[in-house]
Amino acid sequence: MRKTVPGGKGPGPGGSGDRIRVGRLRGGGDDLVSSIADNINSLRERIARAAGRTGLDGNAVSIVAVTKTRPAEEMDEVVLSGVDALGENRVQEALSKWDPPAPRSSVPWHLVGHLQRNKARKAAEIFSCIQSVDSLELVSALERACLSRGRRMDVLLEVNIGEDPDKFGVSKGDLPLLAEGLLERSTTLDLKGLMTVLPLGLDERRTRSLFASMRELRDGLGSRLGIELPILSMGMSDDFEYAVMEGSTMVRIGSAIFGKRRS
Structure with missing residues (x-):
């Protein structure tokens, strides 16, 4: 059964000697809507294979x-195709797309970009x-x-x-x-886990090492605080398979679903 969002457990085996080819999903150009569902299905298959290589689910x-930068109709399509949540980078752009009657507003929205305090x-x-x-x-803001x-x-926490x-x-x-x-200052914020964005251009060994370090940080922090931290948000279109192999419970995917980002 699929997990709810936010949520999911991040079991923690470390790296293995297995290698996995990281590629891109189908889709591209202007005619993307018809390929979105196929891309998401392929994405889930690749996640399942990557997880299986290290004994994860x-x-x-x-x-x-x-x-x-994606239009509202593509956001609706991706929700109808079964993603768990939508991620936006900028508050103002997200507000312009928010429409409660529409399918896109029926799933959780996550801010995945940097947030200024005044926003x-x-x-x-x-x-x-x-x-x-x-x-x-x-936190205070x-x-x-x-x-x-x-x-x-x-x-x-990023x-x-x-x-x-x-x-x-x-x-x-x-x-x-x-x-x-x-935890000391807030009565309204629920700490659920950690997120990271890796530097560009890393090889497999370094990529997996950093993802494994994130898992260890999450596990150690949860023990120190005495709370469960179920979410480990790591992995994007170019490296999500490595992230899943190292225990990611949440991947943030753009171009592998929609094609090349619009400017």
């Missing part, structure tokens, strides 16, 4: 379709989960926004596991302080 992996109030209007929390200042709306919100100066995210060393500060 592909059904425990949620698919977040990243819909940055927290707007983000709290539509997002079920913020995957990119990386500072206590942002989201707390105020949720209190003003009388709601709760799931959050993930970790810059590759120590890439061009990426957002908290460092490994500062992660425990951020997590503990969130």
Whole structure:
């Protein structure tokens, strides 16, 4: 059975000697809608195969379709084709697409891009989960926004596991302080796990090593805090199979579903 979102367990075997070819799914060009369902089916098959290589359950992996720059009709199509959630990078663009009667608004929306503190109030209007929390200042801004709306919100802590100066995210060393500060300061934010975006151009060995480090961080942090952290959001169109092999419970997929991103 498929998991709910957010959720899913991330069992933790580490790397194996198996190699897996990372490719792209079908689809491309302007005529994408008819291929979306096929691409999602192929994506789930590839997730299942990757998970099986390290003894994991592909059904425990949620698919977040990243819909940055995608039109509303494609968002509706991807929801009807069975993805678990939609991911947006920018608050303003997401607000322009939000339409409660439409299929696209019937699944959880996740903010997967960087969130500025001054956009927290707007983000709290539509997002079920913020995957990119990386500072206590942002925690405080989201707390105020949720209190003003009388709601709760799931959050993930973004970790810059590759120590890439061009990426957002908290460092490994500062992660425990951020997590503990969130639990101390917030009454409305539910910490569900961790998220990461890897640097570009890594080989398989380095990619899997960083994903494995994220799993170990998640497991260690949960033990330290005494709470369950069920979500490990890692893996995108070019590396999701490696992420799944290392215990990812949530992948964020754009071009492998829709084709090349529109500018």
